Amino acid sequence: MICGFDYGTSNCALGLSQGADVRLIPLEGQHTFLPSTLYALDRDLITEFVGKNIAVGDTRQAFVSSRQNVLARAQRARREEDIDDNDQTLFFGRAAFEEYFQWPEDGYFVKSPKSFLGATGLRAEHINFFEDLVAAMMQNIKQRAENQLGVEVTHTVIGRPVNFQGIDSETSNRQALDILTAAGKRAGFKEIEFLYEPIAAGLDFETKLTxxxxxxxxxxxxxxxxxxxxxxxxxxxxxxxxxxxxxxxxxxxxxGNDLDIRIAGKHLMPLFGMDALLKNGLPMPTQMYWNAITTNDVSAIATFNGMETKRQIDQLRLDAAEPKLVDRFLRMRAEKHNYHIVRNAEEAKIALSDTLNHKVLMDYIEAGLSQDISRDGLAKSIExxxxxxxxxxxxxxxxxxxxxxxxxxxxxxxxxxxxxxxxxxxxxxxxxxDGDHFGSVAAGLTVWAERIFR
The missing domain is CATH 3.30.420.40 (ATPase, nucleotide binding domain)
Structure with a gap:
């Protein structure tokens, strides 16, 4: 069977042709889009999941051979964490958010891994890991679709942006497409083609023009x-x-992720000391706050999670005019709530499409902690x-x-x-x-898939 596959930064969707129409497959309950999120009980269990879900044959053997060290660590993690072979180890979509919100410190959570594809300076082990992340998500989506359809999906057109990164675009685009291709093959697609996402959206729209x-x-x-x-x-x-x-x-x-980060920085991070003053009257350094919420940048998150940042925050607490705000920042960092904060910003952006004011509730940080955001305030912050x-x-x-x-x-x-x-x-x-804001790309990819594979 042929499909169009929108492996999106924020959401994923999969479409099939039904006569002259395109049908988007429900991937989570009645939802035809699945948030691009993954939560694993341990990071190495992602690779294990991929290996177990590759069809038996040369592809699986080659994968296992290339990931021997990671797979050994996954077995060790199972023993140390007492994870049974029958236990669910990976969660996707809304379930991944739920697990992360409940256990932010215990597992490995990632949102929008597509944002990292094509990044410069990635070593071979980083590229392998991104292949495994994407493969796990594609395997999950393909399995959900096939379970509903009762047939195997073998051919697909996957959407791609014009440029994945914008820096050294030819090299980064090639790297990103190679990752998507390797992941798609491990998910079980026999034929894979790519199409620019805006063109896919246009193809869907074109069928409605008179x-x-x-x-x-x-x-x-x-x-x-x-x-x-x-x-x-x-x-x-x-x-x-x-x-x-x-x-x-x-x-x-x-x-959209960049909009969410700006909203979080300008409206929510002041609750943690950003824009506050030091005892000497100088402003608080802000880079560590931006690093905390720049969740689409591997190096920024790595810097924020590093020991040097912890030492810097500890020193700034001593120098801060309002140390309680820095205490809150330290607690947020220790409990890994930074992705939750960016999610709050995204929810505010969505809510302010329909209302002029929105209250962000942050009880998971501190009882009663909240922040009001207006549509005008949002407009200024995302300029x-x-x-x-x-x-x-x-x-x-x-x-x-x-x-x-x-x-x-x-x-x-x-x-x-x-x-x-x-x-x-x-x-x-x-x-x-307006088109279908979450489904038009998948629909256009499906139109193109039918055209080139039939």
């Missing part, structure tokens, strides 16, 4: 923003070669990443050499009225239409 248009497709994902200027409509929809119809495309590593997104849109229009007839928005953050207002002010009086 006349030809030049469309600016804007896909604001969790990790990247991708834009494409595309001629589309009834005269184009059946064409096999669409190269000449894509007039311009841009993409950069700035997305730097939003400006980058707007520039990507304008660059795509400039490449095309013409104005769009309409703008088609997809991706979770595209729902924000703050972002939509900013687009209208920058681009002008061009109609802005």
């Amino acid at each position: 006349e030809d248009k030049t469309v600016l497709v804007v896909d604001i994902g969790g990790g990247t923003t991708d834009c494409a200027m595309v001629r589309m409509g009834p005269d184009y929809v059946g064409k096999e070669d669409r190269y000449a119809d894509f007039l311009g495309h841009t993409g950069e590593r700035v997305g 730097p990443p939003l400006e980058k997104m707007l520039k990507l849109m304008m660059d795509a229009i400039e490449q095309a050499g013409e104005q769009p007839d309409l703008i088609y928005m997809t991706g979770g953050s595209a729902k924000s009225p703050v972002i939509r207002d900013a687009i209208q002010k920058r681009i002008g009086d061009v109609p802005v239409l």
Whole structure:
């Protein structure tokens, strides 16, 4: 069976064709999208999970041979933690969040591993680990789909951003695609192709057009923003070669996660001492606070978790005019609540799409701890990443050499009225239409998969 697979930074979705229509498969209850999260009782158990779920054959043997040391550590972890062979060791999606919120100190939690793909300076063991993370998530999603369908899914088109990182893009893109390909093969896909995510979103939208248009497709994902200027409509929809119809495309590593981090930094981290003063009247250093919440940067999180940061915070507590705020920061770090804080920021962003004010409750840190955020306050805090997104849109229009007839928005953050207002002010009086913010990419990937594999 053929599918379109949106392995997203924030959420994953899988689509199948049913006649002329596309059906997104429920992956978690009735939800057709699964948050891109994983919680493991021990980090090495991720690799063990992958090995156990690879079909018996040369692929499994090669994998086991390449991961012998990690698999030995996984067995040791099982003995030390008294984990039975029948115990569940990995949790995905909303269940991963639940386990992390309940046991933040005990296991290994990761959100949005796609954000790390293509990062520079990764050693071989890092690349192996990211292959295993992605493979475990793909295996889980593929198994969920197959359990519902009762048939094997063998061919897929996977979405990709224009650029995974934006630094040394050709090299980083190749590395990221190699990781996704290796993971997809270990998940059991026999044939894998890739398609730009904004183009996929546009293909889904094109099937609904009744006349030809030049469309600016804007896909604001969790990790990247991708834009494409595309001629589309009834005269184009059946064409096999669409190269000449894509007039311009841009993409950069700035997305919904960056908005969440800015919201967390500007509105929530002051509760932990950010922007407070030292006894000598100087401001508190802020880099350690940004490191805590920059959850899409491996080096920032590693620095925050390092002993040097612990020593720095201990010293700043002695120097702080309000040491109780630094005590709160120390407790947050010790109990590994930084991902929870960024999740709070994401929830605030979502809530402020429908309301003008939102109260963030942080009882997991301290009883009664909360913070109010307004839509105007959110707009001010996200100005730097939003400006980058707007520039990507304008660059795509400039490449095309013409104005769009309409703008088609997809991706979770595209729902924000703050972002939509900013687009209208920058681009002008061009109609802005919405797609399925979580499913349009998967649907377009499915349309393309049917076209190339049939």
